[in-house]
Amino acid sequence: MEELEKSTKKRYLLFIATIVLIIIAAVLFFQSRINNLISDVNIINISGKQRMLSQRISKQVFSFDLDQSDTANSIYLDSLSALITEWQNNQDFLILANKQVKNSERIDSLFAAAQPKTTELLNAALQILNNPWNPEVLKINTNTIKEVESSVLTSTDNIVSEYQNIAGKNLNNLYSITYYIAIIVALVIIGQFTFFLLPLIKKLRKKSQSLHLANEELANSNRAIQEKMEQVKTLQADLQLKEEYNKIFIDQAPNAMAMFNDEMKFLAASDRWRNDYNLVDQDITGKSLYEVFPEIDEHWKKIHNKCLTGSVHHEDETVFRWPDGRVQWLSFDIRPWYISPNKIGGLLIYTLDITALKEKENEKLRIEEILDKTNQVARIGTWEVDLINNKIIWSTVTCEIHEVPHDYEPNLETAINFFKEGPSREKIQNVVNNAIENGIPYDVEVELITAKGKSRWARAIGQAEMVNGQCVRLYGVFHDINNIKVSQNALNKANEELRAIFDAGPISIIGTDMNGIITHFNQGAETLLQYSATEMIGKKTPEILHLREEVEQHGKVLSDLFGITISGFDVFVEHARRDSFESMEWTYIRKDGSQFPVQLITTAIKDENGKINGFLGVATDITETVYNRKKIIETKENLEALTKKLKNQNRQLADFAHITSHNLRSPVGNLQTLSRFYKEAKSEQERSELFEKFEIVIDHLSSTLNTMVEVIQTTDDSTKATQELSFEETLNKTQEIISSQISQSGAIIKSDFSKAATVIYNDIYLDSIFLNLISNAIKYKSQDRVPEIYLESKIEDGKTILSISDNGLGINMERHGHKLFGLNKVFHSHPEAKGVGLYMTKIQIEAMGGSISASSKVGVGTTFTVIF
Helix, strand or coil, rough: HHHHHHHHHHHHHHHHHHHHHHHHHHHHHHHHHHHHHHHHHHHHHHHHHHHHHHHHHHHHHHCCCCCCCCHHHHHHHHCCCCCCCCHHHHHHHHHHHHHCCCCHHHHHHHHHHHHHHHHHHHHHHHHHCCCCCCCCHHHHHHHHHHHHHHHHHHHHHHHCCCCEEEEHHHHHHHHHHHHHHHHHHHHHHHHHHHHHHHHHHHHHHHHHHHHHHHHHHHHCCHHCCCHHEEEHHHHHHHHHHHHHHHHHHHHHHHCCCEEEEEECEEEECHHHHHHCCCCCCCCCCEEEHHCCCCCCCHHHHHHHHHCCCCCCCEEEEEEEEEECCEEEEEEEEEEEEEEECEEEEEEEEEEEEEEEHHHHHHHHHHHHHHHHHHHHHHHHEEEEECCCEEEEEEEEEHHHHHHCCCCCCCHHHHHHHEECCCHHHHHHHHHHHHHHHHHHHHHEEEECCCCCEEEEEEEEEEEEEECCCEEEEEEEEEEHHHHHHHHHHHHEEEEEEEHHCCCCCCEEEECCCCCCCEEECHHHHHHCCCCCCCHCCCCHHHHHHHHHHHHHHHHHHHHHHHCCCCCCCCHHHHHHCCCCCCCEEEECCCCCCCEEEEEEEEEEEECCEEEEEEEEEEEEHHHHHHHHHHHHHHHHHHHHHHHHHHHHHHHHHHHHHHHHHCCCHHHHHHHHHHHHHHHHHCCCHHHHHHHHHHHHHHHHHHHHHHHHHHHHHHHHHHHCCCCCHHHHHHHHHHHHCHHHHHHHHEEEEEEEEECCCEEEEEEEHHHHHHHHHHHHHHHHHCCCCCEEEEEEEEEECCCEEEEEECCCCCCCCCHHHHHHHCCCCCCCCCCCCCHHHHHHHHHHHHHHHCEEEEECCCCEEEEEECCC
């Protein structure tokens, strides 16, 4: 039995050692392969990042604006410098990494093809970085970046695609090698079992049979019983030894494994398990799994209980969130272990931490999603032709360009039909045949007819994959350039139309070089200006066609606008130099000296790189337009004056009608009543009293009629004779007329007519205005102070203005301002207040085309302002 035990130990240890060596070798091999895959993913990430850096460099350059503040531009330059440095570091890394990649000739060729354009883009960015404040350098290099940006992005996409192909091949090789290793391991284990464990099992079986015979022979004797008990103890020791071996196997296993009893207490755990779950420094033997990991929820406890009844639970991947926020992806295998065929001793739990692989997988998906979205935005679709299997694959964007469903599967016979018959189809056939036969890549613009019958321009870029001199695959991209092509066609059409306009008349079109020397002089200019083209081209500047005073005046305006001195020819082209245009009226001088107005638009002439190489002035004779405009302005002014006059007359008629209906009705009604009373009177005394009342009513009626006559006379044009009148003389005359009122009130009258001493006006009206306004100021004086009246004249905007201010009672303008100049409107309880003076003053002023306004404050005084 001892020899059998020793043999069993040796065979078991040999078997375990073989398994351990196989596992170690497999781990080392797969670790190496995984490192290679990580390197591939890193290279794909960096090469994809190069594309985004190229776009960001271009956008940074395009957003640079000299008109911004220095601080803003410095920030842009610092950002551009950082982007260029990162791009160069990534490029150096990719070139160094490429040297370590097997079969990298394809990538070398792609790098070589991309080198000119990428170098040109980088140099242009560096030129801008080194000379950021030079507008010419900025413009030239910005245009260079615009030209090469699309080619750089396409080349970068091709490099990323090639790296992805290499990574895919490496991954497929890893899958194949994994299968081979699994088969070899299985064969080794089977061999170990066949040559080492199977003979041991046979020996154990024979031993068991011999023990069975011995038990039968000793069944009736105590010695036999004793021997049998000894044999049972031996078997128990063997079972205990087996359990100890199992614990040793678990402890030394290279993977994360743990052994539990039926109470889910730890019996053993591998080093990898302890490392994965941070239990290296803890003694967990004999402790419950739920004590060590209190965060395990009821879901897993139910799974453990189910497995303790004989079930096996396996999960390829599951996410576990720890209390500290850490996320861990695990692969699980939970199965029972048996003390005897029908008795479960506990559970074996095997776990594999796949967090790193899951993160790499998610990162790869994220990169693919970014590339797909980038292609969607740029309208760039990929395509591939497998010439071995005669199969064509289109990406989603490519299907959208052809206007077919996303699951559309083209074939070699029908794909060519999407190219429009004629030059486009012939061009694509030639370049594709050349690529298949000679491996020459192509980049052409072709016109497609989509599945919906629409015409669409696309840029087709293709590469050939050659194996032993034979093309096995074509692949590339389709770039939707329909909008660009339509714009180009529209531009060409516009150029043709501009050419036709240039030769048309009677529009003057004059082109100059940068110094102002005339280089173009069309037939319309010859007709309008009487000069021939031979007299002007190469000899004169447009300055001879302009009035000098107009040029000098506009030069001052531009100098103030731009903060620099602008004169001479620069007056016409300064806006054009600043990437704008100017349209304004000028006076042209013909060869015979006659003048005529024109509307001149000046723009810059630029080359294909956006550099200004001349200027173009387009002028139209607007003599008739100017004449009509003057007529319209005169007519408008006359209509406005007539409208104002009619409005005044209508309002006066309304007032007159109001006076007639109100002021005359009452006296007439009184006369009728008195007449009836007079007829009914019985005594002479009664008739005498009624007759006195007749006289009072008739006096009121007469006063009203006189007022109406004055109003009618005021609005009569025949009374508006004017002459130059002195404000000082008119004031003196007014003071003489109301000298008694001035003396009684003690009024102080001051004046200042130094700014406008005279006015052209009707003398009767001016006397009336002075008399009404000054007498009102005295009439409505404050009882608390001596009345002070101040008169002042001035001229504003070509009009004479007179203001008369007092310190009297003042008027509540919020309450009475809207009816201040109304007829019979009074605002103070003065016995002589009739509400006629201000009304008459307003009528007289407006009859002469002027206006009157007032500002007043109760208890402070009033100011009347007359605009003549």
